[in-house]
Amino acid sequence: MQRLESDIERILNLKFYTDLDSVSTEELRLRKKDAEAIEAMVSYARRITQGRMEIFEYDPTTLAAEGSSADAGAVDRLGDVITPNSGGRQISYGRFVDVSISQGQIDEVEAQLLELIAAARTQVSTTLEKPTPDSVIEFSSLNQVETKLSEWRKQLFMSIDAIHAELVVRYRDDGSIIDSLLNKVIQGETSGD
Secondary structure, X not given: OHHHXXXXXXXXXXXXXXXXXXXXXXXXXXXXXXXXXXXXXXXXXXXXXXXXXXXXXXXXXXXXXXXXXXXXXHHHOHHHHHOOOXXXXXXXXXXXXXXXXXXXXXXXXXXHHHHHHHHHHHHHHHHOOOOOOHHHHHHHHHHHHHHHHXXXXXXXXXXXXXXXXXXXXXXXXXXXXXXXXXXXXXXXXXOOO
16 A cells, blocks of 8 residues: 555644644645545545455355355355455455545555555464464454554544644634635636536
8 A cells, every 4th residue: 555655644744734824724725635535545445444354254154054045156255355356356345335535546445455455464474373274364464454544544534633623723713714715616606617
């Protein structure tokens, strides 16, 4: 997740969301929008990871043995969701969750998420005792990734909240900012934008 990680590091840098007195209101709005976009991407990656973890909580053989209403073929296909690039094809997870990011961002996050999971898998497999079932390694890897994504998301919200708080102070203290925003909205409506 090199690109996403570098965006996260940029937004979590103290310079991005502290000492905002010298930053213009327009720049604050841009920073907030930027941080929210990155947070949406991290949230998407986290939801995908959590979904894959939830699938691991069910043993397909147990589901089939208990007479589940799910047909055995559908249960067997859970492996396609759990294991990335099954059968040489990449799975698009976007159809499984409600997302507010573009298809390009979805593709970027999914590709980078695979890299993050692969790195976690390597780390986990070297720390666990041998032999360890693949399912244990995969679940542990997903758990490690989910923890990392959750921490990033929490920190991103702190950055967004700090910028939002500064904007609220400015809007409260300077009514002309609100007037300027209203004029832009009104002009946009009358010009057909």
